[in-house]
Amino acid sequence: MSSLHDTPRGIPEVTVARLPGYLRALTTLADAGQESVSSESLAATSGVSPSMLRKDLSHLGSYGVRGVGYETSRLIAEISAALGLTRDWPVAIVGMGNLGRALAAYQGFAVRGFQVIALLDGDAEVVGTRIAGLDVQPMADLPALVTRSGLAIGVIATPPSAAQQCCDALVAAGVRSILNFAPTVLAVPPGVIVRKVDLATELQILAFHSHAQAHAAHAEVKGA
Amino acid sequence: MSSLHDTPRGIPEVTVARLPGYLRALTTLADAGQESVSSESLAATSGVSPSMLRKDLSHLGSYGVRGVGYETSRLIAEISAALGLTRDWPVAIVGMGNLGRALAAYQGFAVRGFQVIALLDGDAEVVGTRIAGLDVQPMADLPALVTRSGLAIGVIATPPSAAQQCCDALVAAGVRSILNFAPTVLAVPPGVIVRKVDLATELQILAFHSHAQAHAAHAEVKGA
DNA sequence: CACTGTGAATACCTTCACAGCA
């Protein structure tokens, strides 16, 4: 029943990755005053198929009502609980270059429960400067941040050459969840989870499709 | 043989998504002077299994030498060609809020072949202001950008409420590849490809794992 | 009756294991 791709609580990784989308769709519906929603309608809003939505939700439990649908507020509560959004998650950003500063200034982290509590940099020149209302701290402060502030999530925004070293420092301090913006493959011990965000990769994937399409269009013209 | 998940040239979507990673690993190796690399070594650098790497590369053709490995420069050329990186891809960013400005300032787009040629905004107040060396243009300029500059990739960095409208404008102007930073599901006609980058989603996935781990640790303490 | 929850079927992706070739 449970497999290698299942998470500790038996929820498949792919399902976990889709839950935030459902949560967002539900929040939108709830804000609009909808108290109940069918799998068909919620699936459409979330951009997935109704059967996939139902299968995903079935991993959390049976929170729907047959013949009716899902109670919006109930489902929001259940998904939030499953994702662990009932508590706050302190975040630290490591690397105050172009990207790090952009991330610090961008208010996208200030969503439900996530808060940037510290900015760090390995360069003594940068430490102590003030960015987006926070004093940049040295890497040596990491253990104290974990102990005192419960830091759980680290964001790596360093150049690729420094990423592994910063990752090691985060892991050594006790951070178990890392969001990596550096274009590098990070090596981490078991139990530490890394997710990667890479603009260059995304653009190259888009380029492939534009390229393929231009090709196809050209072939069509030649064939006609 | 070919399936629904295959791209026009018969390369599976998952493979396309991994090619940029191989390309980066290869570039690193080439810069270090390595002229040849085995699937085992390249796979390790790219963070995948050797068999997956070989299967992926086999979709592009037979560019390896049995008993030896892959010639670094040759493979770089072949993957670049497959991804369509042999030409330039002009990019426009739509939405000059917090995120859009951060993206415009961040030099992450300035990788091989990608160049931000225009910044756009729907707000007349913002149009005409200068950001990161470019004058912000009105949305009405989109068709001309596509015609005159060959704009092919649009980046949406607007608030979610404006995202669909901007997406429609991009599509109407002829843009077929969209990178969406807004937390919304975009509806697009067939032939248009959308990729999504969402910090909130990434953080929530990480929260799930931290949460699950805290749970597991707690259970262990109780059980002991 | 309408819609959920779920076994069964299908499609897809990854890994295995080895044939084939420099």
Place this chain on the structure above:
DNA sequence: TGCTGTGAAGGTATTCACAGTG
């Protein structure tokens, strides 16, 4: 001999189709 390229096997994810139920 050593490593690639690939059919076959195994495992995962998605869709189908319908039994179950408020």
